[in-house]
């Protein structure tokens with residue numbers, strides 16, 4: 001793994017000496033944030049050794065390096081999902097590369113379904129904790145101690161101080177935010193209504209198919225994390241509604257400006 005990371009970093013370093021401090025992963029329908037980045041260089045995934053290629057239509061696969069609100073960032077436009085058939089190591093490889101490039105913070109967004117009955121379409125939720133129902137963990141297997149500890153602590157997985165900062169910034173800019181627990185299931189089918197009920201009963205507020213692997217690896221490598229979910233559809237078992245990828249994309253696109261503003265302002269305010 002270390003050799004693969006070094007090869008990817010070497011290839012990127014052959015193209016740019018830009019030193020990002022913040023890594024950003026944009027979820028389904030949420031890629032517009034990159035337009036706010038004053039771009040230095042963008043590198044297609046296919047030009048980076050060991051990077052997988054995004055197979056979901058709505059994701060364009062490239063790394064974008066540049067300044068966002070005065071800070072040096074690298075954004076992944078398009079992420080890898082477990083349901084695409086990638087291994088957990090492939091899904092999380094870009095996070096390892098971000099860390100090696102110098103990132104100390106990961107900001108990760110996703111589109112998700114709301115199971116908390118107080119949630120609405122288009123809500124922005126700051127992730128406070130997660131429940132991993134994916135059938136694998138990116139840290140399974142031999143641990144490379146040079147990358148992180150065998151048994152990483154998930155205390156403060158979603159950094160409390162950064163959540164407080166995000167809440168403060170949201171209030172200042174009139175962006176309503178919820179807080180809650182993100183549950184990941186493998187997909188690619190959306191969950192059944194019995195599964196939505198289960199997600200709610202075990203303590204989830206939203207459900208999606210991503211984010212947790214990247215967060216686990218970011219924490220393993222010592223990066224801080226801010227996770228933001230956009231509620232694109234409501235998954236209330238007592239009031240069943242149909243969902244489709246098109247509905248998710250449309251709702252994510254509509255809610256995007258709030259996410260963009262929030263991330264821009266958090267990045268501006270954060271000390272890193």
Ligand code: HPA
Nearest residue numbers: 111112113207208209248
């Ligand atoms: N489940 C339900 N609704 C969703 C999901 C999901 O995984 N992702 C986006 N909306």
